[in-house]
Amino acid sequence: MxxxxxxxxxxxxxxxxxxxxxxxxxxxxxxxxxxxxxxxxxxxxxxxxxxxxxxxxxxxxxxxxxxxxxxxxxxxxxxxxxAQVDDPPALRDALLVRLRCEALLQNNSVANDLKHRLAQHQQQLADYRAIEQRDFADRPLNRAQTLRYLLLQSGLKHEANQAEFCKRALALIEVDS
Amino acid sequence: MxxxxxxxxxxxxxxxxxxxxxxxxxxxxxxxxxxxxxxxxxxxxxxxxxxxxxxxxxxxxxxxxxxxxxxxxxxxxxxxxxAQVDDPPALRDALLVRLRCEALLQNNSVANDLKHRLAQHQQQLADYRAIEQRDFADRPLNRAQTLRYLLLQSGLKHEANQAEFCKRALALIEVDS
DNA sequence: AGATCTTTTGCAACCAGTTGCAATTAGTTG
DNA sequence: CAACTAATTGCAACTGGTTGCAAAAGATCT
Known part of the structure; x- marks a missing residue:
């Protein structure tokens, strides 16, 4: 709720x-x-x-x-x-299921989804960077702003990780295509 | 589906x-x-x-x-x-909503959830590290194994990020408690 | 044999997010 | 003023995950 x-x-x-x-x-x-x-x-x-x-x-x-x-x-x-506590949201990602399937099927069509995701993460990353420049660069931040910046940084790292992951996975599965 | x-x-x-x-x-x-x-x-x-x-x-x-x-x-x-393509799963996280609320309410009870999450992410991180040691340390990996290792590394980074985020957020909101 | 415990399968109700569409009302245009 | 468009609110049906519970049937115990 x-x-x-x-x-x-x-x-x-x-x-x-x-x-x-x-x-x-x-x-x-x-x-x-x-x-x-x-x-x-x-x-x-x-x-x-x-x-x-x-x-x-x-x-x-x-x-x-x-x-x-x-x-x-x-x-x-x-x-x-x-004041209440929740468990972190469960991970549930079709791409990762596809990657597991790929190992069985010997069929490198996961590349479709990987490329799609890579593009989206890169886009998101660019958007976040723009926000970072616009709202947080080179200025003193109060507490609320620092918190928002923290959230943004976390998002930035996440997108960067995901993009990196997609790239490496693509490199790996496209070797034998 | x-x-x-x-x-x-x-x-x-x-x-x-x-x-x-x-x-x-x-x-x-x-x-x-x-x-x-x-x-x-x-x-x-x-x-x-x-x-x-x-x-x-x-x-x-x-x-x-x-x-x-x-x-x-x-x-x-x-x-x-x-071979099909999906959008990445939407982010939907009650903790982040709580953090936003905290800024309004001036009430640092989000710390509850932050601490809980921190503990969970640290636990998960430890579990992943154990798997890494057990399955992937100091040995040559074939393609399927490399892929699984990639997934694990992605998970490791994610947990590390999340834990780091929780720590920093805690530091920030507990200043004025 | 009968009671009961465990494994395995499954139904039914519920809750929340998603999709498609419809109804009401106010401005806008011919 | 009639027709149309845009803004605002909302219903209804569907889908998929969650929870609680129950039925079937072999295993075990007395």
Missing amino acids: SLSHALLNALLEYPGSGLELARRFDRSVGFFWPATHQQIYRELGRLEEAGLVKSTAQDGSRGRKKTYQVLPAGRQALETWV | SLSHALLNALLEYPGSGLELARRFDRSVGFFWPATHQQIYRELGRLEEAGLVKSTAQDGSRGRKKTYQVLPAGRQALETWV
Whole structure:
């Protein structure tokens, strides 16, 4: 049930409507917990029903827009949740299954997926580097910024690792193609 | 639909019954695509219905044991799948959501989850290192072994990164506790 | 033989993410 | 003003992983 808490987090930053949330999500909490707008609407409904959030109808815009804001009970629920503990998300990656299959099938078509992934990781890496330059280069950082930078660095390392892994795996399987 | 292919892969290595598979799974493909025995039974049923696998009743053991083996159509389906391409699995991690919340709530209780995760990553790291010593140290490796070593190295790096990340985040948030 | 324990198989309900589409309302244009 | 488009909200069905539990059948014990 992390989506609800991600939403509470986003609404605590600024109150907003479902669509606003859905948009902001992509560039904020949704980075760590992606969600579609349908999921978001469904969850907002549940949060309201649970009394963690309240909505007020909004005129002067299209559709029947509602603005949501967090109630004290919602903030409390978020605090409780933050203090809890989860196991790390399970690894579950089709590419790695493919690599295992390759060993059996003697068929180097995994290269397709490897190349695709390599390209994506390189792209992601480039994006992260751009963000690093834009937001964190050559300037003093406060605590919150340092934390965000830490997250970015972790992402950078991860993408670099993955790209490196793809390259090495490609080198290995393409020897006998 | 990767579980079905993970199963085909496992069955191609050795035919076996549902339970045998479920046991082997934990130490093989299931590492990259975990599954419970209920999932496995359900999926074996579907695979059989789809004509990719056939089962033969097995006497001389408890329960109504069935042994499954892959049919040519199954092998074909696996080959086709291996040649396909998937997007990398989406990142979805409650810990990172918690860290974002922490910035808002000024409440350093994320430390709970961070410490828990740190311990798990360190444990995992130790396990991987043991495997590295046992299986890959100081010996020549053939192609399949090199590939497996590559996977292990990737896992090692990942765990090391994660542990490092947890440590740094802890240092950061515990300053003002 | 009957009770019960273990192995093996499996059903059913649930939960959460995904996909496709529809309904409502407001601005915009011909 | 009618038709159309865009923004906003939302339903419904599907898929796949999770959980809890139960049925079948041989093994074991008394």
